[in-house]
Amino acid sequence: MRGFLKAISYIFHPLFIPLAGTVVYFMVTPKYSPLELQSGNILPIFILTIIIPIIFFLILKNLGVVNSIFMSSPKERKYPLYISIALLLMVVMKVIPNNYIPELYFYFVGLVLAALAALILLFLNFKISVHLIGIGSLLVFLVSLSIHFEKNITIAIGLITLATGLVATSRLYLRAHNKIEILIGFLIGSISQLLTLKFWL
Numbered sequence: 001m002r003g004f005l006k007a008i009s010y011i012f013h014p015l016f017i018p019l020a021g022t023v024v025y026f027m028v029t030p031k032y033s034p035l036e037l038q039s040g041n042i043l044p045i046f047i048l049t050i051i052i053p054i055i056f057f058l059i060l061k062n063l064g065v066v067n068s069i070f071m072s073s074p075k076e077r078k079y080p081l082y083i084s085i086a087l088l089l090m091v092v093m094k095v096i097p098n099n100y101i102p103e104l105y106f107y108f109v110g111l112v113l114a115a116l117a118a119l120i121l122l123f124l125n126f127k128i129s130v131h132l133i134g135i136g137s138l139l140v141f142l143v144s145l146s147i148h149f150e151k152n153i154t155i156a157i158g159l160i161t162l163a164t165g166l167v168a169t170s171r172l173y174l175r176a177h178n179k180i181e182i183l184i185g186f187l188i189g190s191i192s193q194l195l196t197l198k199f200w201l
Contacts (some may be wrong), residue, residue, distance in 0.1 A: 005170040012167045014134035018049040018088065021107050021141050028145045028153060029103070037099050044095045048087045056083050077127065081119045088112045103148065106196035107141050114192035121184075129177045129185030135164045136189025144193065148201050 022045050026038050057080065060066045066076045088111050096105045114133045121128055139160045146153045164186070171177045177185070 002173070005166075005173045008163075008166045008170040009131065009174065009176075012131060012135055012163055014130045015050055015053055017134035017138055018091070018108065018111060019046055021111075021138055022104060024138070024142060024156075025101070025104055025107070025145065028142075028149060028151060028156075030149055030151070040099045041095065041101070041104065045091055048091055048095065052087060053080070053083060056080070077122055077130070078119070081115055081122065085112060085115045085119065088115060102200040103145065106200050107137075107193070110141075110193040110196045111137055113195065114188050117188045117192065118185075126181075127177070128181045128188065129168075129171050131167050131171055132164075132182050132185030133189035133192075135160070135167050136186040137193050139164055140190045140193040144197055144201055 019042070022042055026033055026042070057066065060079060065079055088108055092105065092108045092112060096108065114137060118128055118130060118133060139157070142153065142157055142160055145151070146157065168182050168186070171182055172179065
């Protein structure tokens with residue numbers, strides 16, 4: 001059981017959430033999306049939100065700033081959050097404007113808001129679950145896309161809902177967070193996306 005739940009924490013790591021939302025958008029949208037448009041968004045987002053953070057993580061680990069990819073202590077989380085916010089802002093300001101897609105633009109704006117909220121709470125010495133921020137953001141975005149494009153993607157929404165429960169269970173079982181940190185993380189992820197809906201839904 002422990003091995004399975006630890007694998008869930010890796011599979012649904014917040015590092016993969018920006019790219020997951022981007023791929024989901026192109027799978028769901030009925031709009032014509034040529035390969036150039038898709039690769040023009042997916043490739044730089046993959047590099048900026050997965051490859052570069054992994055490189056920074058390895059540097060921080062070698063410097064002794066962080067101990068593991070899950071960054072259990074509040075002190076360990078600050079530098080990765082700084083880097084994450086900077087890279088997400090780069091996506092918002094440099095990547096998406098080249099091939100402007102409002103749904104993706106505001107999805108990333110929501111991710112920036114959620115990361116900023118997590119950072120502010122860290123300064124207040126309160127650690128929340130970044131895993132639940134990520135999966136909560138993705139779930140709300142998926143539901144919003146379903147409404148926006150009037151597409152029945154109930155199975156996908158159901159699977160992400162199940163994944164949300166598994167991620168929450170995983171973080172609790174591994175004692176990475178308590179129930180309050182899990183709940184607040186999910187609420188921040190969800191609300192940050194809900195706040196952007198009026199601009200594109």
